[in-house]
Amino acid sequence: MVKVMVYPPTSMILADLVERTGHEALVVSKEVRKKVNTPGLDSPPLNMTPEDPKKGLKYAAVDVPSGVRGRMSLLGPMIEEADAAIIIRNDNCTLGCTGCARTNELTRFLLKTKRIPILELDYPEDEFQAKRFVHKIHEFLEGLN
């Protein structure tokens, strides 16, 4: 079983396709769950522990907006854990917790510089593209075994 990071890290389609093939999808909700189970945090991920900014500082400098560092405290450990990654290029749908363009750029950059197998795709717009989309992901994930 390989740990596959999906980008957007909240993507249901990618997480589902990864877990269908028996691999583990690294998604942001699993990291949020760890925070939810931590006693003393009223409203994660908006609340942070004193350790979180330190984690974020590993990936982004102190003059970078705090939102980027806060998000990187969740995404950074996932990137380090990842053995492979699937990246969606036309990610116009990223809103909410994944809505920070600079964090998204940094995430893609860190994944690409990590020298792990990466599959880059676009969300499909018609049936033919969807068949290719599913086929490419299956081929990529089977190749990881």
Added chain:
Amino acid sequence: MKSTKYVVTSQDSDVLPSDIALKIYELGREINVKETCFGVIIDGEEEDIDATVEEIRAMDESNIFIKDRGFPPGDPRRCRGHRGGGARPGFYMMQHESEILPLISRGLASEAMGEEASPEIETRKRPSLVELEKMIKEEFS
């Protein structure tokens, strides 16, 4: 450890959220089920949830999609009833992906049947200058 998952059905699916909820009740595991418009949210111990996920997926292999959720169902920090309405955080991503779920379902079905994916459109590109020259020579020589 507790685990929470979204079970989302594609628009092409004949399985209703209530069918999934009934299936979970039949299994008799200690799992909380919340029916929603897009599917169900299930919450319980990780082992129970993992076993249940496999059985739910078997109901309609290519039309049921499952995703992890950070917060348990009805959590006041996320529940719209407690926050005074408005879209739930994460709704827009799910809305966007739900729109293309029927396409993905068809892709999964064709993959399961072993159909070959059609070649990419990029392969039907314009011929390069060298190729064009070769074609002209072949045609007019």
